Amino acid sequence: MKFLRLAALAGMLTFTATTATYAQDDIDKLIRENAADGEKLVSGYIAPFMKSFALGLNSGWYNTAKPHKLIGIDLTITVSAMRIPNKEMFYTVPTNLTSIELVNGGTASPAGQAPTIIGPDQAPVYRVKGTGETFEGPEGLNLKEEIGKNWVPTPMVHLGIGLPKSTDLKIRFMPEVDLGDDGSANMFGIGVMHDLKQWLPGFKVIPFDLSAFVGYTHLKLQYAYVPDDIQTENAAAEMVMNATTIQGVISKKFSVITLYGGLGYNIVKSNIGVKGKWDLNDNGTYETNFREINPVNIDFKTSGPRATAGFRLKLAVITLHADYTLQKYNALTVGFGINVR
Template identity: 45%
Template sequence: MKQSYKYLLGLALASLLMLNSLNAQNFEEVINSSSQDANTYLKNYMNPFAGSLGNGLANGWYNTARPHKTLGFDLTTTVSLAAIPDSEKMFEFIGADYNNIDLVNETTGASLSGEMLPTFAGGEYSGEGVLEVSGSRELAGGVTVNDTQQFGVPDGLGLDEFPGPLAVPVPSVQLGIGIVKKTELVIRFTPEINVDDVSFKQFGFGIKHDVKQWIPGMKLLPFDLSGFFGFNKITSEYYIDQEKGQYAEFTSSATTVQAIISKKLLFFTPYAGLGFNIVNSSFNVLGDYTFDDGTGGEVTVTDPVGIDFDGSGGPRFTIGARLKILWVLSLHADYTFQKYNTTTVGFGINIR
């Protein structure tokens, strides 16, 4: 269990890689482009992280369609990897989406709107463009400036050589327990853990219910069929400067509704699931920050980043199998076809 918590804290730290990357590459300049433009750019840049994490949260809930008998239970640990598609490694810079920022050729000054730029999951920007901020604009601190500034395009993290799928690992530890009427309650819970400047917590619950019992004649058929509903949410915080009240917060939640079918064959159980996910994520940088206003002075910006991510959920289809070992131990693996195709592996103790 200690190792699982350690891994979860690693995930919390990973959620801040984008901020660290932008700190090293013109984070201040992005903020100074105006509050609205900064959030638009950062949303495009960070969207693959939110999508991978959110879709990973929606996985690993089950390895059979058969609910536990009353007071039967399992304790299961899983890791899900929702692969970031190649198409999400870049995003199209559309000048019309911004009020005061444009992508221009560094030499000629010509607009390069429509060019593809790296996201967090991409590599180094190799084009000839720079981001140019111009015109009268109000910064997040309420200060109005009117000037022209140029700064480099933020690179991605350059993980193309990373072995395996490029994904945010999502570990989960959950308890499933049979209650009544062939219904199983599943709980995911991690109490708030604080290590140095990082905190992490998780809560989720799911319900699996046998639907064959309600359909005349179907309970005689040689397979299990259940409906499943699950909700999972994580929150991680990183204190940039605790004395000044500066911190970054990332939250992500996933709701999933599925129909599950499985067939037990001695120690081997193949299973499949069909349904959809709803994924919601947000990233906020909170507190007061002092930046150069571009005119030789300084400006204090309050809560400079507030981003809500959407659009990474949708229909899903899962296929997998569970292998029982020594009667109560089990291994399982499955693959989910969705916008962020997801691989899940797990290990559990099962008492039916």
């Protein structure tokens, strides 16, 4: 069980840390000329990942509407693939930037657009308006070519425990993990599923399970960020995601097969920031009016309704399940678990 838990967490951290590293390599080029301009470009570039990955934190919480018996447990590992629309492979570069303008978004990019982090691996070319100097911005990960689809994976693991009154407590937890010189990461999540039929007269005899569920997950990743040619103090990149989901869940068991579904609402917020002091104009001081202290701070929101349908196969204490969720970024989730009581 410990190995499976570590494997899932390692997968999540590897993807998020790799994405942060990949993005930061060229982000300092965008904020160097003008932090406000750079923030707009960073926002457009990173938005598909921040929104979809954070939304994926709301996946994989359940595979039945029936809570455990008292002290029953399950350890479940899931991977959710969030589908990114083709239109989000690129973003429109604002035309009202103060110091930077787009020269060439790459041969694959539509006019006036540049690749997002999931887009093609072609670096856009920008020009500094005052000097005419050109530089390359960050290219995409080219997910469609690498894996055949625009999917952003969100691995997850949780422990479920049966409590009194037909209630399940579900826990996602990872203490702060030291990533060495690269930074640190931590995660916490808690969910509660409660049987509703016990409170509805006449419903106890109807052969299906009906529960209410609420879940919350918090993920924070801090990453060392030391640009090559900019004087900085305590420079770092920080990624924070908070995801809440409220759902009604229904399921029906047929021998070893359980069909389940859920309707609800997602409330998802995420933030990416470039922290520390940055001497962007090379004058030896850190000036607030030039946004040289914490130059980038971007919020994203991905809230909205969701609908899930799936099935679970249970053989003794082993469970296998899969479901599909319709939401802002549709998600395919598959999972494996060990379930007792």
